[in-house]
Amino acid sequence: MQKTLLIFLGILAVGWTASLGATGDEPLVCQFEDELWGGEDIRKFYFCINGQVIEDTCDTDYYFVNNSTFSGCLPSNLMNPQCVNLDAVEPDCEGLASQQPQPSASLNKFYLCTNEGAKELSCEQGKAFVNQDGYLGCFAWTQWRMLRHCTDDP
Numbered sequence: 243m244q245k246t247l248l249i250f251l252g253i254l255a256v257g258w259t260a261s262l263g264a265t266g267d268e269p270l271v272c273q274f275e276d277e278l279w280g281g282e283d284i285r286k287f288y289f290c291i292n293g294q295v296i297e298d299t300c301d302t303d304y305y306f307v308n309n310s311t312f313s314g315c316l317p318s319n320l321m322n323p324q325c326v327n328l329d330a331v332e333p334d335c336e337g338l339a340s341q342q343p344q345p346s347a348s349l350n351k352f353y354l355c356t357n358e359g360a361k362e363l364s365c366e367q368g369k370a371f372v373n374q375d376g377y378l379g380c381f382a383w384t385q386w387r388m389l390r391h392c393t394d395d396p
């Protein structure tokens with residue numbers, strides 16, 4: 243395996259240990275009684291029943307949006323393109339793709355080229371993949387949103 247991949251996997255391993263025990267930013271109090279609200283993880287949303295917060299996740303390839311025209315899960319092709327990986331495909335493992343992890347259509351996953359071809363791997367819990375502006379790797383959803391310029395506000 244190439245050296246860069248080993249280094250990248252090393253970083254992943256460190257990130258994994260660091261995130262153990264910290265499960266993220268799930269809200270514990272009802273922010274709204276009769277509305278859905280989103281989390282930092284763009285796939286998730288929350289609502290309240292009898293004062294209790296319920297967490298739910300949009301279906302595969304659907305993402306949560308709340309703005310003046312829509313509140314709920316939208317399919318990726320209707321999303322802000324900065325928030326989704328519309329044209330991510332399994333890499334051919336030639337050129338740059340053979341040396342760097344590549345985005346997957348699943349935001350929290352990425353492809354890594356190995357001797358046996360491309361493998362799709364998951365970021366550790368609470369993180370999603372970024373390859374943008376010199377940032378490469380798995381980042382916490384809050385950072386992911388910042389780096390991807392993906393916010394609910396237009």
Ligand SMILES: *[C@@H]1O[C@H](CO)[C@@H](O)[C@H](O)[C@H]1NC(C)=O
Nearest residue numbers: 274277278279308309310313
């Ligand atoms: C959803 O978006 C609308 C329009 O921007 C806003 O008025 C409302 O407060 C938002 N709801 C939540 C739960 O954030």
Ligand SMILES: *[C@@H]1O[C@H](CO)[C@@H](O)[C@H](O)[C@H]1NC(C)=O
Nearest residue numbers: 307309310311320321322396
């Ligand atoms: C609401 O969000 C959807 C998805 O990002 C977008 O297509 C739509 O234009 C947004 N509406 C407003 C008023 O920003």
